[in-house]
Amino acid sequence: MQRRDVLKASGLAAAGSLAGCNGLFETQSLRTVPLVEDRPDAVYVPSHVEGMEMIGMGTKGRRAVGLMYSYPHRFWTVTGTRTEKVSLREEDSVHLMATVWDVETKTVLPVDAGVTVDVRRDGESVAKRSPWPMLSQNMGFHFGDNFALDGDGTYSVVVDVGATSLARRGSFAGEFADPLSVEIPFEYEQATRDEITFEKLPDRKGSRDALSPMQMDMVPLSTAPSAGDLDAMTTATTESGDATFLVAVVEDDDGPYLAVSPRTPYNRYVMPLMSLSATLTRDGETVFDDALPAAIGPSLDYHYGTTIPSYEGGEELTITVDAPPQVSRHEGYETAFLDVPAATVTL
Amino acid sequence: MSQRRRGISRRSFVKSAVAIGGASAFAACTNREQVDVPQGTDDLSTLPQRQHAWNDALDRDDHGNVVAPRHRVVLLLDYVGEGTPSDDEREQVEHALGSLERAYARGNDGLLVTVSYSPRYFSRYDASPAGVELPEPEALAPFEDPDLDRPDAVVHLASDYGQVVLGAEQALRGEHESLNGVEMAASFDGVFEVAARRTGFVGRGLPAENQDVEGLPDGDAVDEDAPLYMGFKSGFEKAQASEDAVTIDAGPFAGGTTQHLSRIRLHLEQWYEQDSRYQRVAKMFCPAHADDGRVEGVGDNLGSDSGMDECPVPHDSARSKGMVGHSQKSAEARRDGSPRIIRRDFDSTDGGEAGLHFLSIQRSIADFAETRTAMNGTDVSDGSAVGTRTNNGILQYMTVERRGNYLLPPRAHRSLPRPDPAA
Numbered sequence: 001m002q003r004r005d006v007l008k009a010s011g012l013a014a015a016g017s018l019a020g021c022n023g024l025f026e027t028q029s030l031r032t033v034p035l036v037e038d039r040p041d042a043v044y045v046p047s048h049v050e051g052m053e054m055i056g057m058g059t060k061g062r063r064a065v066g067l068m069y070s071y072p073h074r075f076w077t078v079t080g081t082r083t084e085k086v087s088l089r090e091e092d093s094v095h096l097m098a099t100v101w102d103v104e105t106k107t108v109l110p111v112d113a114g115v116t117v118d119v120r121r122d123g124e125s126v127a128k129r130s131p132w133p134m135l136s137q138n139m140g141f142h143f144g145d146n147f148a149l150d151g152d153g154t155y156s157v158v159v160d161v162g163a164t165s166l167a168r169r170g171s172f173a174g175e176f177a178d179p180l181s182v183e184i185p186f187e188y189e190q191a192t193r194d195e196i197t198f199e200k201l202p203d204r205k206g207s208r209d210a211l212s213p214m215q216m217d218m219v220p221l222s223t224a225p226s227a228g229d230l231d232a233m234t235t236a237t238t239e240s241g242d243a244t245f246l247v248a249v250v251e252d253d254d255g256p257y258l259a260v261s262p263r264t265p266y267n268r269y270v271m272p273l274m275s276l277s278a279t280l281t282r283d284g285e286t287v288f289d290d291a292l293p294a295a296i297g298p299s300l301d302y303h304y305g306t307t308i309p310s311y312e313g314g315e316e317l318t319i320t321v322d323a324p325p326q327v328s329r330h331e332g333y334e335t336a337f338l339d340v341p342a343a344t345v346t347l
Numbered sequence: 348m349s350q351r352r353r354g355i356s357r358r359s360f361v362k363s364a365v366a367i368g369g370a371s372a373f374a375a376c377t378n379r380e381q382v383d384v385p386q387g388t389d390d391l392s393t394l395p396q397r398q399h400a401w402n403d404a405l406d407r408d409d410h411g412n413v414v415a416p417r418h419r420v421v422l423l424l425d426y427v428g429e430g431t432p433s434d435d436e437r438e439q440v441e442h443a444l445g446s447l448e449r450a451y452a453r454g455n456d457g458l459l460v461t462v463s464y465s466p467r468y469f470s471r472y473d474a475s476p477a478g479v480e481l482p483e484p485e486a487l488a489p490f491e492d493p494d495l496d497r498p499d500a501v502v503h504l505a506s507d508y509g510q511v512v513l514g515a516e517q518a519l520r521g522e523h524e525s526l527n528g529v530e531m532a533a534s535f536d537g538v539f540e541v542a543a544r545r546t547g548f549v550g551r552g553l554p555a556e557n558q559d560v561e562g563l564p565d566g567d568a569v570d571e572d573a574p575l576y577m578g579f580k581s582g583f584e585k586a587q588a589s590e591d592a593v594t595i596d597a598g599p600f601a602g603g604t605t606q607h608l609s610r611i612r613l614h615l616e617q618w619y620e621q622d623s624r625y626q627r628v629a630k631m632f633c634p635a636h637a638d639d640g641r642v643e644g645v646g647d648n649l650g651s652d653s654g655m656d657e658c659p660v661p662h663d664s665a666r667s668k669g670m671v672g673h674s675q676k677s678a679e680a681r682r683d684g685s686p687r688i689i690r691r692d693f694d695s696t697d698g699g700e701a702g703l704h705f706l707s708i709q710r711s712i713a714d715f716a717e718t719r720t721a722m723n724g725t726d727v728s729d730g731s732a733v734g735t736r737t738n739n740g741i742l743q744y745m746t747v748e749r750r751g752n753y754l755l756p757p758r759a760h761r762s763l764p765r766p767d768p769a770a
Contacts, residue, residue, distance in 0.1 A: 077622070079625075079626050079629060080629075081669075082625070083621065084621070102546070112728060112734050113490045113734075113735040114734060116746070125561065127616075129616060130617075132737070162489070162490045162736075179492065273733075275669060293729060322666045322731075323668060323731070324669070325732070326732045336664045
């Protein structure tokens with residue numbers, strides 16, 4: 001029997017066992033919601049919005065891992081400035097999403113080492129892979145991919161989180177340096193999955209706006225700080241490629257620290273995995289000209305920064321995006337933040 | 348209620364005879380292959396002093412690349428006795444190995460065999476091998492957590508014919524009185540016992556034939572021409588060290604080399620179902636190869652050189668392209684322009700999982716560790732858009748599950764060597 005036939009047969013069996021079969025047909029239809037036509041090269045409202053359900057979480061030390069799921073859906077991987085659309089497979093059951101955060105400050109940790117997810121059942125691995133670092137409009141930064149399960153039943157999902165080698169500031173110094181592993185039970189039932197909200201957006205789709213962030217009680221979102229949240233010597237803002245860049249100079253023990261915090265418009269999510277460099281000039285003289293490595297801290301969150309020789313005020317900063325964020329994109333982000341010209345701002 | 352089962356039990360997994368092993372597999376192979384395997388020499392003194400001197404005995408392809416033997420069995424062996432081996436045992440092991448050499452000629456159509464020894468073996472003498480740094484295995488990346496292999500010895504059997512590696516294995520286990528018409532003067536029975544058995548294959552067609560395993564998509568993702576699961580050639584002549592370069596050049600073990608053996612689990616569903624050809628070429632070789640369309644099919648058109656001179660340094664690709672290629676990073680480990688290891692790796696279906704037994708030889712284990720450090724690309728990912736694994740070569744698609752380090756002595760000392768055979 002071909003896989004397609006098997007799916008069809010089990011689908012029919014499931015339909016027969018339900019009082020109504022809305023869920024089933026909703027599931028069928030979502031797979032064919034067409035992409036928005038004439039997508040802008042910017043953040044836009046996607047064709048539909050899906051809810052998500054919490055599966056569970058695990059905590060080790062300062063770090064928590066949350067695991068969520070939704071319908072399987074298309075997304076785009078990014079290499080360089082190219083996007084590659086990942087389409088659904090017939091066998092995909094869910095889109096699994098993992099997020100890691102610091103429990104003390106509720107800061108999402110877009111750890112550079114990533115995570116590995118092993119979906120197990122009866123002691124056997126059903127699917128194991130390293131989900132993509134991703135950005136979605138309702139969830140912000142997370143690790144996600146579509147997974148094919150064995151059908152309804154009890155699973156155990158092992159999430160391995162790598163050690164971070166990111167520069168860590170403030171109370172994050174020395175933290176998150178070890179890998180950790182959590183195991184989260186997952187009772188999966190297709191009928192329950194099909195109760196997750198799914199709403200087409202015929203009136204809003206394609207407009208230059210974004211879906212609202214999810215409200216989840218237990219899981220923080222990767223929201224970047226606003227200028228007012230920072231205790232900074234100065235802040236300034238500029239825009240490029242539909243991304244917003246908040247620049248801050250903060251006082252550090254070893255001198256002024258230049259932080260560049262790119263974030264999405266509307267929802268203010270952090271943008272990991274960029275190659276950024278900065279040129280700082282004062283009265284036409286170059287004071288600093290180098291790459292800005294990624295760093296994370298409790299107040300600046302995920303950003304790109306380094307200590308600079310001096311700051312007097314009035315300097316001109318040029319931010320060059322050598323490579324745009326290599327995070328995979330959910331619908332509505334896949335055309336934005338790819339062509340990001342250099343931007344200049346006065347500090 | 349019928350449910351599709353994923354996982355091993357779902358697969359209608361047909362193991363190859365070599366993967367199964369044993370007497371019936373040997374019989375099945377012998378029946379199917381229908382070849383006369385050439386017998387080896389009677390005069391063992393004519394054989395190379397280096398156990399690892401395989402290249403002169405192996406075929407070359409049209410581009411001058413060494414053609415790797417297609418079937419492999421690796422046996423991890425524990426010494427049965429207490430303490431240190433006796434001279435009788437040493438002689439028994441030597442007779443067994445000599446019998447294999449008499450039974451099968453060296454070459455693709457015959458047999459190539461090496462025996463190597465672990466740090467644990469030498470610790471029986473409370474010593475390290477003279478003149479050789481042989482560290483215990485360890486994790487070689489911040490994101491890996493391998494189990495560490497500590498058998499006493501490792502035998503590597505290689506041939507284009509399944510019946511040859513199986514026959515040699517059975518003979519070493521003491522299950523053949525004679526092999527290919529030649530009497531087995533001895534076996535390993537009573538000296539070594541098999542702690543683990545690893546099997547596999549490399550070469551055009553074999554990965555495609557063996558793709559119904561966990562870690563690969565259903566169907567026929569792997570190219571019929573691919574010599575390895577990831578779909579590209581490897582072992583380009585110019586990407587391999589020379590046998591001279593990996594040979595220990597001084598001390599009592601001069602003429603030997605070191606061997607590293609890891610077991611790597613492959614997760615290639617994303618590779619084949621989500622990555623594009625462009626991305627696969629960029630991540631395997633370098634982004635410039637992908638931009639310029641330099642790789643056709645499985646990479647035969649590259650000839651004997653993966654073309655790393657035409658790739659920018661990894662840091663530049665990482666900064667400006669947001670990704671870096673596997674070969675591009677590995678080339679950074681070259682010394683004076685030459686690679687430092689010889690890959691003799693092969694794919695595997697052991698455990699019903701797509702795997703890679705990465706067996707390499709190099710003058711020192713440090714040469715391997717430094718090559719692996721280059722492949723980790725940690726210096727590349729720091730301060731660029733490249734993640735620890737994301738867009739960082741092929742790291743996203745593999746998990747290193749086991750590692751082991753070995754001394755592969757020269758032929759004269761291949762049988763249960765003392766730490767200082769010259770003493």
